[in-house]
Amino acid sequence: MKVGLLNSGAARLGAYWAAFLRELEVEVVPGAITDAEALEIGGQSLPGESPVVQLALGRILALGRVDVVLVPQWPAVSGDAWNEAFTDLLPRRISGLPTLIPVPDTGEQVEAVATEVGLRLTRNAGLVRRALERARILLNRNKGEMPALNRASQVTVAVIGPRALLGEDVLSSGLRQALEGLGLHAVYGPDLPLAETLQRAERLENAAKLPAGERELFGSASLLAGKSAVKGLIFALPLHDGATRAALTRIAGRLHKPTLLLNVAGGQTDFPELAAFRDQVTLGVAAAEGDA
Structure with missing residues (x-):
């Protein structure tokens, strides 16, 4: 049986699943193209969907x-x-x-799912037990x-968004x-400790x-909004993702610092809204320093 593992820079447990498959002694087939090429191919097949999909x-x-592909589950x-x-x-x-x-990317059910997957792929309980122990x-x-919340001479902003977006280069x-390029020190929600x-x-x-x-998006936004070093929050969402837009809009409405909702398309490099937001939070810092 040939097995594929969906390689993702956003996955927390990618190394675990790769090691588990290796210990199962199944044939793991690697992807043969770059991420940019994969994004282009996926975009041609599903042009109206989000770049994450x-x-x-x-x-x-x-x-x-391949016969089977293991796909990390992202929280909805x-x-x-x-x-x-x-x-x-x-x-x-x-x-x-x-x-x-x-397959789960976090949580208490990882090994239970791994056991089911291992038995499905090998039908060898002893091999599965060994793979679980070693991985x-x-x-x-x-x-x-x-992450560090301060950087010399820069204003700090939080960037909140799905790990499947912000964790992919x-x-x-x-x-x-x-x-x-705008001189902002950005702290990204997915970089925060998940437990906190x-x-x-x-x-x-x-x-x-x-x-x-x-819950994860709200937790990261609330945690960073409560830090005095953070002067504003950017809510980044994949283009064509209406559910995430609605969720981030609800979360932004609960906060009391400047916010910006920002669509992100695959390969996008120009974000004209950021300059005005930079000016907004920078002027706020300057005004506070002047009052002091």
């Missing part, structure tokens, strides 16, 4: 003739059909795809630390370079009833 599709198609927001059921929805849109198996060390390596590098983000999200009314993606 297009990139994932392009990577799957790049695997060629309200009304988010793609992230709620990506591996079910994509084969309905694109025919001829290999079997897609969703386990990689489950606890991504707790993370708080091919999707977010243009935004990162634009912020650097989720703990902060518990402050939200009815938090337990909200989808995991919405």
